[in-house]
Amino acid sequence: MASSPFATFILLLMLWSFGHRLAAPAATLSREAVALLSLKADIVDETGHLDNWVDQTDAPTCSWNGVMCNASYAIVGLDISGMNLSGSLSPSIGQLNDLINVSVACNNFSGSLPIEITELANLHYLNISNNLFNGIFPRNISKLKSLQVLDAFNNNFTGELPLELSLLTSLRHLHLGGNFFTGVIHPQYGNIESLEYLALSGNGLTGRIPPQLGNLQKLEYLYIGYYNVFDGGIPAELGRLSNLVRLDVANSCLSGAIPPVLGSLSKLDSLFLQTNNLVGPIPPELGNLTNLRSLDLSNNRLTGVIPPELANLLKLELLNLFLNTLHGGIPSYIGDLPNLQVLTLWENRFEGPVPQHLGQNGQLLEVDLSSNYFTGPIPPDLCKGGNLKRLILLGNQFSGLIPTGLGSCPKLYRLRLGENQLNGPLPSGLLALSELSLLEAPSNNLSGILPEHIPMSSVLGSVDLSDNHFYGPLPSSIGNLGQVVDLHLSDNHFSGSIPQAIGQLRSLAKLSLSGNTLTGSIPLAISKCQSLTTLDLSRNQLDGEILVQLSDLNVLASLNLSRNHFSGPIPSSLAGMVTLTMADFSHNNLSGLIPDEGQFANFNHTSFDGNPMLCGKQVNCKALHLSNSTEVEEPKQSKSLIYGMSGLVVGLFILTVAAVVYVLRNERDKQFLWSLFKMNLLEKRWKLTAFERLDFNVNNVLDCLVDDNIIGKGGSGTVYKGLMPKGKMVAIKRLPAIRKGALDDDDFGFSAEMQTLGNIRHRHIVRLLGCCCNYDTNLLLYEYMPNGSLGELLHGPRGGSLNWVTRYRISVEAAMGLCYLHHDCTPMIVHRDVKSNNILLDSNYEAHVADFGLARTLHDAGKSESMSSVAGSYGYIAPEYAYTLKVNEKSDIYSFGVVLLELLTGKRPIEPEYGECVDIARWVQKQMLSKEGILEIVDGKMGLGSTSKQMQEALLLLKVALKCVADMPDQRPTMREVVQLLSDISKEHREHHITILASPPSPPDLICI
Incomplete structure (x- = not known):
């Protein structure tokens, strides 16, 4: 039946309505949503933070993660910070016209900052910090007339700072630190009179600090130090910044005096001028800064006394004046400062008594007065409030x-009182403190007996009470110090026998009981101390036979039993100890034949003198005439079998070599094999991940993987030199692919290096450009270093070209890179393979730390983590790491100390001239025993005269190196202290653009969490 016209109309209307509903989502998708989806298309979001950014009308953009709208549903805010995003920032961001606030901070965005961002006319706040953005900063940034906050800290921008920044009259906060900007601080910054926050730290700025900065009357925070190398001093015009709260011009090679006019900055709460070249006295005008909480003038050339006017600084919490040449006494008012928490005055020329009421405020956390000339008693109330953590008073003349x-x-947790004139007993309870990890009081006049009941201690790792007047027996409760690693009780008056409880010290690495009046035999339980590397029982009255079980100490390196009453033979089992490199049995009553195998073959007669009944090739036989010619002949059948097997192995080797030579006998065969290999590589799917804009592709990289381009080989991979199409040179490191589930200590390389270098940026750490990977192969792409590695240069034919100034500069720059890893990365990064071959040199011989294939992160500084095996390079591995498989940042410091010794001596870590099983650290320590030996340490190729200023500087570097290679981790300085010590060696070198700290501090409220 035919339908009526009305029915047909209804049917058509329904079809139209249905079709309209189907098309509605695409038709009504907002312009902002389209822009955000375009933005998302260029973002790599592996963790799914942007999953609710979807192409659906029932998912309003105002509910999307990181998107903020106003009452009219216009998008006014975009905050996608800290979401582990990568990729690039799309130009489509310029279509979000109503944006007021934008933050993409703390991600891994790369590429250039899109110029379209300058179209956001309403933008007030822009934070792109802590990413990998590169290229030139947008030149038309001045179009953002409403911009108040601009934070581009810690990216890879290059070139000079855009002068257009001076036109941003609304800007309140400018933070461009941690990039690679060069040039000068332009005077036009002084025209941004609304500026409240200026941070240009962590760049490569030069020239003078412009006096025009004094025009910024609203400025509250001024950060212009760290890596910037300024000529001249601090302009007096900065004293006009009446609203300034924080002034940080540290580590900038500044010279001249501290301007007294800085005392007019009445709102200042922090003044950081440390590690410069400032001279003259501390201006008394600084006493007008009554709001000051932190004053750091350390590591300069300041002279004079602490001015009495500083008594007005009643809010002062931190006073750092160390590493200057200040003199006089500590003014009495220092003890009256009600909020003082940190007082560090070490390495000056202070003298006289310390105010006895110091600490009565109950706030002290740290006091370091070491290496001065203080006298009199130690103030009694330093720990009155129970907050004191560190007390370092060594190297003075304290008494009482x-x-x-x-x-x-x-x-x-740290108490160092050595090299004073203290007397009396140890305070009751000192050995029982639950947090104390280091107790040092050597070279004093302390006396008394050790507590009979020493409680269980969980953290005390080092005890040094040597060279005092303690007496009485060693208590059996000494076994309760279960975590002690270093126990020095030598040169006292201890008597009685060594308690068997010593065997409970399972972490003990070094035990020194020499120079006492101990009697009896060596306790059998000592063989349970399986971590023991040094055992010194010399100069006592011990007797009996030498324990055969000493050979059970698998890592024992030094054994001194001299000047006792031991009798009987030297156990032959000791000769089989491969780790034993020093032994002294002299001046005892030993008898019999001296073993001449193993390490004993290397010991000379001084190790056995004073034992007339001993015989062997090391000493003249006086009592016994034993033949050393006894030899057991091997059965002829065994010898024949051995000779036959050896011949078979040699024959197979010759056939293999011949086959290889035949296949590779001409260039065409080489190219054929390479083409087959390359075809196999290309069969796999490659993924290129770039950390900055690259002008080449995977095929360009693969074309460079030929033998002629190899510039280095190591345990972590092969390195090729690659010339890219536009003339850019790169270094290509080839690693095996990661197997699934293989991220353990032994198969960590690619992932570790990617994760580490992908998240850190520092001038003295090699820059990772990108990576290529497929199932079979991983390729890391680095900036190319034309001068190769320090090791290759130092120990190669060009080693003589490295003069003292260059070597010194390399030491400071490499230290700064490691300092950044240890102190400015969260969590801290332990490199685990610090060596000269992993310090690369650019065209200006500037040092860059490289090769992070073994790097690990540690969440707690000073806490060791156990590894499944030893990783690193022979000669550089710290003793505690090799013996205990436990690693922390102090392992890196030991390795860096070896690098310093290489720089100083020109020798490799292991050389035949050192002797068997002796490394450079032990060789240097041996040379230190004589003046002539000390001078022989310094590389003659540098041509330093024995009395020259540079020789004196070299010997100061030697002192730093020896601190780094101390056997005990707790005795090594931190990497930050190493940088400070190195930087102070030569003030002249700091004038040649050497900066000191590892990186600028992040601004107070802009730290990535």
């Missing part, structure tokens, strides 16, 4: 008793 209050100081 150790304050009893230190025995009940609950947070104290």
Whole structure:
């Protein structure tokens, strides 16, 4: 039946309505949503933070993660910071016209900043910090007339700072630190009179600090130090910044005096001028800064006394004046400062008594007065509030008793009182402190007996009470110090026998009981101390036979039993100890034949002198005439079998070599094999990940993987030199692919290096450009270093071209890179393979730390983590790492100390001239025993005269190196202290653009969490 016209109309209307609903989502998708989806298309979001950014009308953009709208549903904010995003920032961001606030901070965005961002006329806040953006900063940034905050900290921008920034009259906060900007601080910054926050730290700025900065009357925060190398001093015009709260011009090679006019900055709460070249006295006008909480003038050339006017700084919490040449006494008012927490005055020329009321405010956390000339008693109330953590007083002339209050100081973890004139007993309870990890009081006049009941200690790792007047027996409760690694009780008056409880010290690495009046035999339990590397029982009255079980100490390196009453033979089992490199049995009553195999073959007669009944090739036989010619002849059948097997192996080797030579006998065969290999590589799917804009592709990289381009080989991979199409040179490191589930200590390389270098940026750490990977192969792409590695240069034919100035500069720059890893990365990064071959040199011989294939992160500084095996390079591995498989940042410091010794000596870590199983650290320590030996340490190729200023500087570097290679981790400085010590060696070198700290601090409220 035919339908009526009305029915037909209804049917058509329904079809139209249905079709309209189907098309509605695409038709009504907002312009902002389209822009955001375009933005998302260029973002790599592996963790799914942007999953609810979807092409659907029922998912309003105002509900999308990171998107903020106003009451009219216009998008006014975009905050996608800290989402682990990568990729690039799309130009489509310029279509979000209503944006006021934008933050993409703390991600891994790369490429250039899109110029379209300058079309956001309403933008007030722009934070792109902590990413990998590169290229030139947009030149038309001045179009953002409403911009108040611009934070581009820690990216890879290059070139000079855009002068257009001076036209941003609304700008309140400018932070461009941590990039690679060069040039000068332009005077036009002084025209941005609304500016409240200026941070240009961490760049390569030069020239003078412009006086025009004094025009920024609203400025509250000024950060212009760190890596910037300024001529001249601090302009007096900065004293006009009446609203300034924080002034940080540290580590900038500044010279001249501190301007007294800085004392007019009445709102200042922090003044950081440390590690410069400032001279003259501390201006008394600084006493007008009554709001000051932190004053750091350390590591300069300041002279004079602490001015009395600083008594007005009643809010002061931190006073750092160390590493200057200040003199006089500590003014009494220092002890009256009610909020003082940190007082560090070490390495000056202070003298006289310390105010006895210091610490009565109950706020002290750290006091370091070491290496001065202080006299009199130690103030009794340093730990009155129970907050004291570090007390370092060594190298002075303090006298009297150790304050009893230190025995009940609950947070104290480091106590160093050595090289003074203290007397009396140890305070009761000192050995029982739950946080104390280091107790040092050697070379004093302390006396008394050790506590009979020493409680269990969980953290005490080092005890040094040597060269004092302690007496009485060693208590059996000494076994309760279960975590002690280093125990020095030598040169006292201890008597009685060594308690068997010593065997409970399973972490003990070094035990020194020499120079006492101990009697009896060596306790059998000592063989349970399986971590023991040094055992010194010399100069006592011990007797009996030498324990055969000493050979059970698998890592023992040094054994000194001299000047006792031991009798009987030297156990032959000791000769089989491959780790034993020093032994002294002299001046005992030993008899019999001296073993002449193993390490004993290397010991000379001084190790056995004073034992007339001993015989062997090392000493003249006086009592016995034993033949050393006894030899057991091997059965002829065994010899024949051995000779036959050896011949078979040699024959197979010759056939293999011949086959290889035949196949590779001409260039065409080489190219054929390479083409087959390359075809196999290309069969796999390659993925290129770039950390900055690259002008080449995977095929360009693969074309460079030929033998002629190899510039290095190591345990972590092969390195090729690659010339890219536009003339850019790169270094290509080829690694095996990661197997699924193989991220353990032994198969960590590619992932570790990617994760580490992908998240850190520092001038003295090699820059990772990108990576290529497929199932079979991983390729890391680095900036190319034309001068290769320090090791290759130092130990190669060009080693003589490295003069003292260059070597010194390399030492500071490499230290700064490692300091950044240890102190400015969260969590800290331990390199685990610090060596000269992993320090690369660019065209200007500037040092860059490289090769992070073994790097690990540590969440707790000072805490060791266990590894499944030893990783690193022979000669550089710290003793505690090799013996215990535990690693922390102090392992890196030991390795860096070896690098310093290489720079100083020109020798490799292992050389035949050192002797078997002796490394450079032990060789240098041996040379230190004589003046002539010390001078022989310094590389003659540098041509330093024995009395020259540069020779004196070299010997200061030697002192730093020896601190780094100390056997005990706790005795090594931190990497930050290493940088400070190195930087102070030559003030002249700091004038040649050497900066000191590892990186600028992040601004207070802009740290990535």
